[in-house]
Amino acid sequence: MEWHEAYTRPGSGLAERLAEVRTAINHYLDMSGTGFARVISMCSGDGRDLLGALAVRDDASRVEGLLVEYDPGLAERARKAIEGSPAHLTVRCADAADSSVYAEAAPAELVLMCGVFGNISDQDVHGTIAALPQLCGAGAHVIWTRHREGPDLTPLIREWFRTTGFEEVSFVAPDNASWSVGSHRFTGTPQPLDVGAHWFNFVR
Numbered sequence: 001m002e003w004h005e006a007y008t009r010p011g012s013g014l015a016e017r018l019a020e021v022r023t024a025i026n027h028y029l030d031m032s033g034t035g036f037a038r039v040i041s042m043c044s045g046d047g048r049d050l051l052g053a054l055a056v057r058d059d060a061s062r063v064e065g066l067l068v069e070y071d072p073g074l075a076e077r078a079r080k081a082i083e084g085s086p087a088h089l090t091v092r093c094a095d096a097a098d099s100s101v102y103a104e105a106a107p108a109e110l111v112l113m114c115g116v117f118g119n120i121s122d123q124d125v126h127g128t129i130a131a132l133p134q135l136c137g138a139g140a141h142v143i144w145t146r147h148r149e150g151p152d153l154t155p156l157i158r159e160w161f162r163t164t165g166f167e168e169v170s171f172v173a174p175d176n177a178s179w180s181v182g183s184h185r186f187t188g189t190p191q192p193l194d195v196g197a198h199w200f201n202f203v204r
């Protein structure tokens, strides 16, 4: 659970990044009407981005979905957090790279990939973006993060989203920080889930 302790470390930038992710989640929910919104959070940690965004909304009960986290302690913390939420969320302690985990949850209207792209190989980043049409319904938003330490992969990531059928909604990358938060809308055709795939391995 050590990684999450950095959220409270001054100067880590993670608190600012978290605020930006919550803003992007709220932006999606604000413009997505009043019906059910299905969410998938890959490598969700303790779910503080989604749960924090929902905590200040009076329409949280229209959100349903799946959080997938490998670390049992963090998954348990996420479960505790959703107990107090009116949203209809499930936490699975599982490998988020295994496509079969999403069999009941896809397609989603909102996919969170926060804290993932900085921990997997460039090739896996590309492959995972290429697989997102299997998780996204028409018009779905994907919110993602990536540090911009050299070599900065974010120009390629944004290009990979474009060539996979996504249009950019926002890309926030402050000059005085190394983090970035992107939001992309899926304009392509949803694809059936290939339940036998393994999309990435954490290398950090």
Ligand SMILES: C[S@@+](CC[C@H](N)C(=O)[O-])C[C@H]1O[C@@H](n2cnc3c(N)ncnc32)[C@H](O)[C@@H]1O
Pocket: 003, 042, 043, 044, 045, 046, 047, 048, 049, 068, 069, 070, 071, 074, 094, 095, 096, 097, 113, 114, 115, 116, 202
């Ligand atoms: C950098 S943290 C990001 C957590 C959260 N998304 C956030 O932004 O606060 C990466 C998370 O991925 C989890 N993780 C690593 N490999 C995973 C895997 N194969 N499947 C699911 N979760 C994984 C780690 O336990 C950790 O909680």
